[in-house]
Amino acid sequence: MFASNLLTFVVVLALSFVFLNAMRDSGVIVATMISSRAFSPRTALGMTAVAEFIGPLLFGATVARTIGGDIVDSHVLTLQAIMAGLLGALVWNLITWFFGIPSSSSHALIGGLTGAVLISAGVDALKLKGFYKVLIALFASPIIGFVFGFIVLRVVHFFARDATPRVNWFFKRGQFLTTTALALSYGANDGQKLIGVITLSLIVGGHLDKFDIPLWVTLCSASAMAFGALLGGWRLIRTLGGKFYKIRPVHSFAAQLTSASVILTASLTGLPVSTTQVVSSAIIGVGSSERLGKVRWGVAGDILTAWIVTIPISALFAAAFYWLLARM
Numbered sequence: 001m002f003a004s005n006l007l008t009f010v011v012v013l014a015l016s017f018v019f020l021n022a023m024r025d026s027g028v029i030v031a032t033m034i035s036s037r038a039f040s041p042r043t044a045l046g047m048t049a050v051a052e053f054i055g056p057l058l059f060g061a062t063v064a065r066t067i068g069g070d071i072v073d074s075h076v077l078t079l080q081a082i083m084a085g086l087l088g089a090l091v092w093n094l095i096t097w098f099f100g101i102p103s104s105s106s107h108a109l110i111g112g113l114t115g116a117v118l119i120s121a122g123v124d125a126l127k128l129k130g131f132y133k134v135l136i137a138l139f140a141s142p143i144i145g146f147v148f149g150f151i152v153l154r155v156v157h158f159f160a161r162d163a164t165p166r167v168n169w170f171f172k173r174g175q176f177l178t179t180t181a182l183a184l185s186y187g188a189n190d191g192q193k194l195i196g197v198i199t200l201s202l203i204v205g206g207h208l209d210k211f212d213i214p215l216w217v218t219l220c221s222a223s224a225m226a227f228g229a230l231l232g233g234w235r236l237i238r239t240l241g242g243k244f245y246k247i248r249p250v251h252s253f254a255a256q257l258t259s260a261s262v263i264l265t266a267s268l269t270g271l272p273v274s275t276t277q278v279v280s281s282a283i284i285g286v287g288s289s290e291r292l293g294k295v296r297w298g299v300a301g302d303i304l305t306a307w308i309v310t311i312p313i314s315a316l317f318a319a320a321f322y323w324l325l326a327r328m
Helices: 002-035 041-058 062-069 079-098 105-121 128-159 167-173 175-204 215-231 234-242 249-268 275-290 297-326
Strands: none
Touching: 002 041, 002 079, 002 105, 002 175, 002 215, 002 249, 002 275, 041 175, 041 215, 062 128, 062 175, 062 249, 079 105, 079 175, 079 297, 105 128, 105 175, 105 275, 105 297, 128 249, 128 275, 167 175, 167 249, 175 215, 175 249, 175 275, 249 275
8 A cells, every 4th residue: 555655646746747847848948939029928838838748649758768767777766766856856946946047857857866766776776878878968968959059040140141121020930830849849858758757666666567658647747748838937938038138039940940959859869858958058059159249158157057066966855855755
């Protein structure tokens, strides 16, 4: 009975993480669209919610398999460790959300799981090959987002060099496609991470013999993500939509096109990346492409600091939660 109740609590906690994560990150997805006045906030968040629901159903489960099967050894993992990992990541996410800092939920999740596993089972419980692959993807993707954003704006300016001001209409309406693609890629990447965690929990709890994702897990995760997206992350909308520089429709179009391309490519290859990191770095890359002095680098520095400290801090939170759970 205790094990069954514990598994139920872990699943509910994971779905809560999905909901809160989507509520934060929907702000990241629509920030430039709203700031450039391409669509109203209500329309932008509604589009995002629908696309995020479809994403996990449309693009398979490669990222879920990476998170659930390639990072930790399920044979030595416990439900208490998974719970502690989720709690550690959740607490750090709430702290950064409160202060409007676009930190990475993916970093927080990996850090939380790592901290809980290390204190509960030791370093041997980590599958180092998969763990290093995830870390490389998480830290390389923002650099790729910055470089691609820099290049994409140059390419867009080249093709629009003889256009009249009416081209802004194209850049505004074109964001319907770029935002939809970005939200779909978010569902295919961030949404899949918790699907992997829930499936891993079902294996550890003895309800599954191997890593086969039940349909109800995908549907519940997709629904939680869609509901979270509808509420929107207004603190992050203000940070990404205006604190870097004044965003015009062309900037938003280029940043969203860049972000969707990077995240969707990572999703199809099974690499978990941070939507927050990729979108933020793409926005900075686009702004830098126009003029380096355009970007408020102090804000970028604050975000970079949050990215660096997220994994160790969430790992410490998770270790502390496991220590408490083990003594209850």
